[in-house]
Amino acid sequence: MDVLITGGAGFLGTRLAKALLARGTLAGPDGRQQPISTLTLLDLAAPAAIDDPRVRVVTGDISDPAVIRSALTADTASVFHLAAVVSGQAEADFELGMRINFDATRLILDCAREHGKRPRVVFTSSVAVFGGPLPQQVKDSTVATPQSSYGAQKLMGEILVTDYSRKGFIDGRTLRMPTICVRPGVPNKAASSFASGIIREPLNDQPAVCPVAPETPMWVMSPRKAIEGLIHGHEIDGERLGATRTLNMPGLATTVRDMVGALEKVAGANVVARIRWEPDAAVIRIVNSWPGNFDAARAAALGFAADPDFESIVRAHVQDELGR
Amino acid sequence: MDVLITGGAGFLGTRLAKALLARGTLAGPDGRQQPISTLTLLDLAAPAAIDDPRVRVVTGDISDPAVIRSALTADTASVFHLAAVVSGQAEADFELGMRINFDATRLILDCAREHGKRPRVVFTSSVAVFGGPLPQQVKDSTVATPQSSYGAQKLMGEILVTDYSRKGFIDGRTLRMPTICVRPGVPNKAASSFASGIIREPLNDQPAVCPVAPETPMWVMSPRKAIEGLIHGHEIDGERLGATRTLNMPGLATTVRDMVGALEKVAGANVVARIRWEPDAAVIRIVNSWPGNFDAARAAALGFAADPDFESIVRAHVQDELGR
Structure with missing residues (x-):
């Protein structure tokens, strides 16, 4: 079977690609495991080379219909749609956010619809679809009221995924991801970028700036659990999802203070001392x-799992990214 | 001030136009009443002539950017966006529904954004944004889970209106309208078309088909209350709406049986006998x-009103449309 990952050169896309190649199979249209024959990675730039004959690389702008058509063919049985413009950037550049976060999502779904093969589509949404006055704990029944254009664009994408699934154009599932941390690499324009930065940079002997208060609550998920979740989200039988194609993913409810505390426990006070606290009103x-905080009851019942604590997230990052 | 009505040749658009011309003023950007100098009616076809020098007619497809630009100018202070493809048609022709119900809404909002004058925009949505397993009474806090493409497209439009308002591009307000009945004219492709047909056709000595069971619950609003609601929705200060730009409109909770009972009370058993009951699975x-049924608490607190009973709706129809 042919599988497509959009955002395939990104951090999650690359990790997902490696996990899928190692795994070797995915549920096919009939639900039975089938070998992955082609894994197409679509992104603006080519990913770091993955030495595997199954990998096909397509580069281009995902809001360009020709690019989508070359990446998503009549043979594509599964799509992981991860590509997006991050929250801070979508807020600063409204048109870019609409084009990449919404129009490109629609292009992908329309391309799948035109092929008529009803592929499984895993769409990554975000806790950013929620905002404003919220209950202490967000439930599966809480109305999404985004307070950012990123959240609004993701929410519209969710509605498309659900309606295209209802119409039988695709077999979609939307996963509302917690803040993923610790992300490797460099800071990006996501408003949540600091959540990884305050752990990653100090561990690399670099200074980090924390733009929010220590008591800020965070709903987080490790890269390991995110990859597990994306694959699990693909594997679930669409019949079990029924009409409700959007899932709040389980996460870890923590605070910035607890995150920094876990870093201190793993790496010591001198590492934590590299964090400067400089409030940034926009962030x-x-x-x-x-x-x-969420009560992600439905996803938990469907077998999705959260990280147990933030210390294990820090330790996994040290192991996976720093090799120690 | 310049005012635009999309769907201006339709039944509600024409009624709204007459009501606005009779009223003569609307709240301007500063909240104070200003005389309506130009009332632009935009629709596929020209409306029945309204003899008033303030009326300007623009005909064309609302999904054509050139048509929108000629109708919505830098002088447009208020927009009533009523134009839509109805539910049954949007379900049968998915692309048409997306183009008219969603893309055209976005074009209107983008045109307003480009002019930079932050007009008031009243967008008509629908109870069709709700669907599937629902509580006995839908509340303002109930999640919208559309089970039709029409509902999905309206819901995405709502999200745009809210985000464009948050960004300061427009001063939007979305009204989720109950089923409007009794509509004059001829049946259309709305799944709810029968709700008007079973009252209107028998009163015109014509047979009518009721495709649903007598016990079917309906959430309805008369044309009179709909026009009142649209104008009231325009007049409310955006500050009072805050971040929550979507309102469930108050309606009358009734059943098809009660509707037919009211018709019998007003017009007699021989009129009711013209209704044939023929279940239609798609409808x-x-x-x-x-x-x-809804608890439309927020809209009620903001001063929107529902019809008291269905008999008064039938009597108003007889008065307004049959002149007796």
Whole structure:
């Protein structure tokens, strides 16, 4: 079977690609495991080379219909749609956010619809679809009221995935991801970028800036659990999802203070001392609009799992990215 | 001030136009009443002539950017966006529904954004954004889970109106309208078309078909209350709406049986005898996915009003449309 990952050169896309290649199979249209014959990685730039004959690389802008058509063919049985413009960037450049986060999602779904093969589509949404006055704990029945254009664009994408699934154009499932941390690499324009930065940079002997208060609640998920979740989300039988194609993913409810505390436990006080606390009103506004705690009962019942604590997230990062 | 009505040749658009011309003023950007100098009616075809020098007619497809640009100018202070493809048609022709119900809405909002004058935009949505397993009474806090493409497209439009308002591009307000009845004219492809037909046709000595069961719950609003609601929705200060730009409109909770009972009370048993009961599975599926009862607390607190009973709706129809 042919599998497509959009955002295939990104951090999650690359990890997912490696996990899928190692795994070797995915549920096919009939639910039975089938070998992955082609894994197409689509992104603006080519990913770091993965030495595997099954990998096909397509580079281009995902809002260009020709690019989508070359990446998503009549043979594509599964799509992991991860590509997006991050929250801070979508807020700063409204048109770019609409084009990449919404229009490209629609292009992908329309391309799948035109092929008529009803592929499984795993769409990554975000806790950023929630905002404003929220209950202490967000439930599966809580209305999504985004307070950022990123959240609004993701929410519209969710609605498309659900309606295209209802119409039988695709077999979609949307996963509302917690803040993924610790991300490797360099800071990006996501409002949540600091959540990885305050752990990653100090561990690399670099200074880090924390733009929010220590008591800020965070709903987080490790890269390991995110990859597990994406694959599990693909494997679930669409019949079990029924009409409700959107799932709040389980995460870990923590605070910035607890995250820094876990870092200190793993790496010591001198590492934590590299964090400077410099409030940034724009970041605070967006991050504080996100919920810090969920009762993700439906996803838990469907077999999705959260990280047990933040210390294990820090230790996994040290192991996976720093090799120690 | 310049005012635009999309769907201006339609039944509600024409009624709204007459009501606005009679009223003569609307709240301007500063909240104070200003005389309506130009009332632009945009629709596929020209409306029945309204003899008033303030009326400007623009005909064309609302999904054509050139048509929108000629109708919505830098002088447009208020937009009533009523134009839509109805539910049954949007379900049968997915692309048409996306183009008219969603893309055209976005074009209107983008045109307003480009002018940079932050007009008031009243967007008509629908109870069709709800569907599937629902509580006995839908509340303002109930998640919208559309089970039709029409509902999905309206819901995405709502999200745009809210985000464009948050960004300061427009001063938007979305009204989720109950089933409007009794509509004059001829049946259309709305799944709810029967709700008007079973009253209107018998009163015109014509046979009518009722495709749903007598016990089917309906959430309805008369044309009079709909026009009042649209104008009231325009007049409310955006500050009072805050971040929550979507309102469930108050309606009348009734059943098809009670509607027919009211018709009998007003017009007699021989009129009611013109209704044939012929179940239609496609209509039943869509109509039964809509909620029949709401607690529209927020809209009620903001001063919107519902009809008191169905008999008064039938009597108003007889008065307004049959002149007796």
